[in-house]
Amino acid sequence: MFLSERMKSIKPSPTLAMNAKALAMRAAGIDVISFGVGEPDFDTARHIREEAVRAMEEGFTRYTAVGGIPELKDAIIEKFRSDNSLSYERDEVMVSCGGKHVLYNLAQALLNPGDEVIIPAPYWVSYPPVVILAGADPVIVETEEIEDFKLSPESLERAVTPQTKLLILNSPSNPTGSVYTESELEGLAQVILKHHIWVLSDEIYEKLIFDDRPFSSIAQVSDEVKSRTVVLNGLSKTYAMTGWRIGYGAGPREIIAGMAKIQSQSTSNPNSIAQKAAVAALKGPQDSIRAMVRAFDERRKYLVQRLNVMTGVHCNVPGGAFYGFPNVSYYFNATTEGTTIKGSADLCEYLLAKARVALVPGIAFGDDDFIRFSYATGLETIKEGLDRIEDALGKLV
Secondary structure: OOOOOHHHOOOOHHHHHHHHHHHHHOOOOOOOOOOOOOOOOOOOOOHHHHHHHHHHHHHOOOOOOOOHHHHHHHHHHHHHHHEEEEOOOOOHHEEEEHHHHHHHHHHHHHHHOEHHHHHHHEOOHHHHHHHHOOOOEEEEEEEHHOOOOOOOHHHHHHHHOOOOOEEEEEEOOOOOOOOOOOOHHHHHHHHHHHHHOOOEEEOOOOEEEEOOOOOOOHOOOHHHOOOOOOEEEEEEOOOOOOOOEEEEOOHHHHHHHHHHHHOOOOOOOOOHHHHHHHHHHHOOOOOHHHHHHHHOOOOOHHHHHHHHHOOOEEEEOOEEEEEEOOOHHHHHOEEEEEOOOOOHHHHHHHHHHHHHHEEEHHHHHHHHOOOEEEEEEEEEEEEHHHHHHHHHHOOOO
């Protein structure tokens, strides 16, 4: 085979693969409800779109600095100051083509072959492949449903070896919706500092939190922890700007400079027009976020309540993001038309074929006992989808 060994070591995103199947079925005229892709079903706010139009009309369509325009960096710095009480300078911040790009740049800039990266499971599907593409080794640490899928200091300590370079922490979590508390982060920080580990803190769902719980970043624990942390954030989820492809990272200037060097040889600068729109998003009215959170909260409560009354299904109440992650292992080894459901992938295939509902199997996130629902879709659609699922599950024996 002429493809690289690197290419052979990774698989396409299972989230996007399931979405592609759903889209293909829809194109064939089949009525499919998708709970697959993590994308807000809201339009980007008008004032953000208007700023993009203004940028185009004013001719702001050329290359920018690789790591982002100064006014966007300043808006990000102000965001960290006002929301998180964190202080950064311009050379400690960079803008990339989405949050995933920040992760990729960091992995390429920081990791060497043989380095180990600790990733709590369940995890976002792209974490292990990005680590592998950098030549490093993912070390998956399982968490427990009963502990809300959170990494404990004891589990982190057991996973550390002399090769440990980086910990990837995601709060609020995709796929579980778990949110770490300040005290929980302080416990992890002790282990991090003891072993001189770097941290990638993925905070892309920071604003999508429920029940009035506060958001805490591990970079807030202490200046010492902040000096070992790269914070990943972006505009996609908070401002319904997934297609605009604006993410950003903040951290020690040496690492940020390395990430910018990687980006300079791959994509160069993020889209100039989207950067102007991002300034308007960060500095303008925040009403659209509050409206989204209210809608997601209503859907969250309905989804979890419905799942928890289905036979054999249990779902923790997510504290943030817009995902439900129910345990469906009760249905493993059930049979249907001569086929045995062996795991989450089989169950998702069954539900797509029989219920015409697209979901993502938990095995893609590192835990086969679960499946992921994205409730970033209308409440009536959620109700119809759950009706279909309940009916289909009732036919398994």
